Amino acid sequence: MPTTDSNALPHQDLRIPRNACAAYGEAVADIDRSRTVAAEPKEVWEVLADFGSISSWADNIDHSCILNHGSEPIGTTRRVQIGRNALVERIIEFDPTWALAYDVEGLPKRLQRFTNRWTLRAAQGGKTVVTLTSTVEIGSGPVQKLAERALCRVQVRQSDVMLDGLANRVEKMRARSTD
Numbered sequence: 001m002p003t004t005d006s007n008a009l010p011h012q013d014l015r016i017p018r019n020a021c022a023a024y025g026e027a028v029a030d031i032d033r034s035r036t037v038a039a040e041p042k043e044v045w046e047v048l049a050d051f052g053s054i055s056s057w058a059d060n061i062d063h064s065c066i067l068n069h070g071s072e073p074i075g076t077t078r079r080v081q082i083g084r085n086a087l088v089e090r091i092i093e094f095d096p097t098w099a100l101a102y103d104v105e106g107l108p109k110r111l112q113r114f115t116n117r118w119t120l121r122a123a124q125g126g127k128t129v130v131t132l133t134s135t136v137e138i139g140s141g142p143v144q145k146l147a148e149r150a151l152c153r154v155q156v157r158q159s160d161v162m163l164d165g166l167a168n169r170v171e172k173m174r175a176r177s178t179d
Helices: 043-047 051-056 142-178
Strands: 029-037 063-068 077-082 083-093 100-103 113-123 127-137
Touching: 029 142, 043 051, 043 113, 043 127, 043 142, 051 063, 051 077, 083 113, 127 142
Parallel strands: none
Antiparallel strands: 029 127, 063 077, 077 083, 083 100, 100 113, 113 127
């Protein structure tokens, strides 16, 4: 169950905008979840940018490791193990201190595309608002659109776990560095 404290924003609700993502057209659904972390964006970024170590702070990921380093962060891949499922995540956006996005590969073939995008925004008092947007593309028909929305609703719990884990890791690191 997600933790709530004075530093946390309530997680945002499911939203499926008309223009969910211009690159995908109308055939996608996405969900945004946010949390305020008691740390500067640079401190949060250090944890996110260590791409291969997500399993050290995200309780819903059993194992993670880098598969391929490119000359640029774009294209770098990691393997994540979630239960019996092994997935490959490929960086498609890397904007230091502000945004990290990756496609998730290895999901059922009916799922045409699944992307996670983390964004950071500085907030008052040395805090950071972290938003995790998950985008799902299955197809343009009415049944596919319903399936996209259903998958987004399932993803809410996973996103909350990752946001909570990130906040816990960063805030513990910050507390240790100020002791």
